[in-house]
Amino acid sequence: MKKVIYTLFSIALLATSCADLDPTLEQDKELEGSIKSVEDVRSVLNSAYSRMSTRYYYGRDVIIFGEVRSDNAYSDANSNRFITVAKMDMTKTDAYASDTWTLINQTIVSTNVVINADRAKITGDVTTLNHYLGEAYAIRALAHFDLLKLYGQQYQEPDRTKALGVPYTKVFGKAIYPARETVQRTYELIMEDLNAAISNLSASEDDTSAHYITTFAAYALKARVALFFEDWATARDAAKYVIDHKGSRLDIAAPDDFAKTFTTDNTKNQIFSIANNDSDNTSVNSLGNIYFGSYGDVVMLNDLYSKYETGDVRKALFSEVKAGKTYRMRKQTDLIGSQDIPIIRYEEVVLTYAEALFRLGDTANALAQLNLIPAKRRATAYTSATLENILLERRKEFAGEGFRFYDIARNKQDMPLVDDALQTYGTVTYGSYKYSFPIPNSEMGANGNMVQNQGY
Numbered sequence: 001m002k003k004v005i006y007t008l009f010s011i012a013l014l015a016t017s018c019a020d021l022d023p024t025l026e027q028d029k030e031l032e033g034s035i036k037s038v039e040d041v042r043s044v045l046n047s048a049y050s051r052m053s054t055r056y057y058y059g060r061d062v063i064i065f066g067e068v069r070s071d072n073a074y075s076d077a078n079s080n081r082f083i084t085v086a087k088m089d090m091t092k093t094d095a096y097a098s099d100t101w102t103l104i105n106q107t108i109v110s111t112n113v114v115i116n117a118d119r120a121k122i123t124g125d126v127t128t129l130n131h132y133l134g135e136a137y138a139i140r141a142l143a144h145f146d147l148l149k150l151y152g153q154q155y156q157e158p159d160r161t162k163a164l165g166v167p168y169t170k171v172f173g174k175a176i177y178p179a180r181e182t183v184q185r186t187y188e189l190i191m192e193d194l195n196a197a198i199s200n201l202s203a204s205e206d207d208t209s210a211h212y213i214t215t216f217a218a219y220a221l222k223a224r225v226a227l228f229f230e231d232w233a234t235a236r237d238a239a240k241y242v243i244d245h246k247g248s249r250l251d252i253a254a255p256d257d258f259a260k261t262f263t264t265d266n267t268k269n270q271i272f273s274i275a276n277n278d279s280d281n282t283s284v285n286s287l288g289n290i291y292f293g294s295y296g297d298v299v300m301l302n303d304l305y306s307k308y309e310t311g312d313v314r315k316a317l318f319s320e321v322k323a324g325k326t327y328r329m330r331k332q333t334d335l336i337g338s339q340d341i342p343i344i345r346y347e348e349v350v351l352t353y354a355e356a357l358f359r360l361g362d363t364a365n366a367l368a369q370l371n372l373i374p375a376k377r378r379a380t381a382y383t384s385a386t387l388e389n390i391l392l393e394r395r396k397e398f399a400g401e402g403f404r405f406y407d408i409a410r411n412k413q414d415m416p417l418v419d420d421a422l423q424t425y426g427t428v429t430y431g432s433y434k435y436s437f438p439i440p441n442s443e444m445g446a447n448g449n450m451v452q453n454q455g456y
Contacts (some may be wrong), residue, residue, distance in 0.1 A: 109169075161184045
């Protein structure tokens with residue numbers, strides 16, 4: 001292995017792992033030059049969505065990473081999966097760290113093929129072409145953000161201008177060896193891509209399904225990223241755009257419809273979801289199988305379950321394993337992996353808006369926004385807007401969806417140990433090297449400019 005990202009994830013990889021990629025493009029050694037129409041652009045862009053759906057990315061692992069390293073869940077090691085992740089005891093040769101690094105970077109490659117294509121040589125409607133370009137920018141931003149959350153050193157070094165982020169890949173096919181950007185610079189580049197996405201996307205071109213990036217998805221992503229980086233005003237404004245412009249297209253799921261969020265395509269609360277169907281058939285590697293199937297390695301803890309009051313519709317999505325101790329998560333129950341996986345929900349936008357308002361001192365409006373969620377879950381309203389209440393509602397609303405670890409980490413909190421018999425990571429305080437994944441050993445060996453994370 002002589003090259004890093006740009007050659008590791010070459011045309012060959014682009015061709016071999018993406019069933020949706022147009023075959024005529026797969027066979028071309030100069031893929032960028034083969035993009036001659038907006039249909040070609042769509043085909044390559046579909047490869048990015050396809051990669052996001054694999055088990056190493058949003059099809060399973062990235063979601064599980066946000067649960068088993070928190071007070072929500074643990075791995076029971078039934079099939080020996082997610083053990084090192086749940087223990088927060090990874091090494092630089094860990095397969096989870098390596099596989100996810102690879103798939104996210106492969107996703108970035110697909111977007112870079114689109115972004116770097118010679119637009120002057122592409123035939124077709126310009127508005128449609130620009131819209132596809134906007135999708136590519138948004139996916140590239142999301143992918144780098146996901147890399148940063150997993151591999152960045154923002155949890156160990158408080159000064160973001162010094163903390164190591166991740167390489168920000170903007171080119172394709174170059175035999176170069178990228179260095180890591182700082183966390184601050186990574187944030188700036190993510191925001192540049194999201195702003196480019198918003199500039200290129202057109203509401204008139206937005207797909208009616210939640211399976212593709214839309215204008216609302218780009219703004220929602222901007223709000224998510226800004227919240228993580230404590231850019232409260234930007235988070236507020238981006239979330240408010242979605243709320244103000246949603247019309248009848250988006251809404252908080254009604255009480256009786258909440259479970260349908262995870263079993264039905266394109267519900268009103270889905271902004272962006274990973275598309276799955278029966279033909280995908282990820283079987284034992286599906287998210288449903290890891291939560292609910294015969295393997296069922298990832299089990300929810302009573303500390304989470306106990307937070308739901310009687311009558312809360314979300315409580316019905318748990319099934320008891322051991323009384324008062326452990327539970328199965330029933331949001332994803334399809335064992336062949338045919339259920340769509342929500343990545344951005346409208347409820348997240350509302351709670352991001354509530355938190356941003358709270359951080360900016362507007363507690364009255366923050367409380368009003370916060371209480372929109374329990375009002376649709378048959379749960380008791382909050383009497384005050386506090387950070388504790390906002391994080392509690394996020395925990396209850398997004399349980400099993402991969403948010404919890406990052407909500408704890410971005411608030412610079414120690415990882416709660418609520419069941420020392422089942423949670424195997426022991427005492428892990430904020431700032432520990434364990435909050436970040438190791439840079440894969442294969443990457444370190446291939447790239448002399450790469451710097452390993454603390455502790456590895």
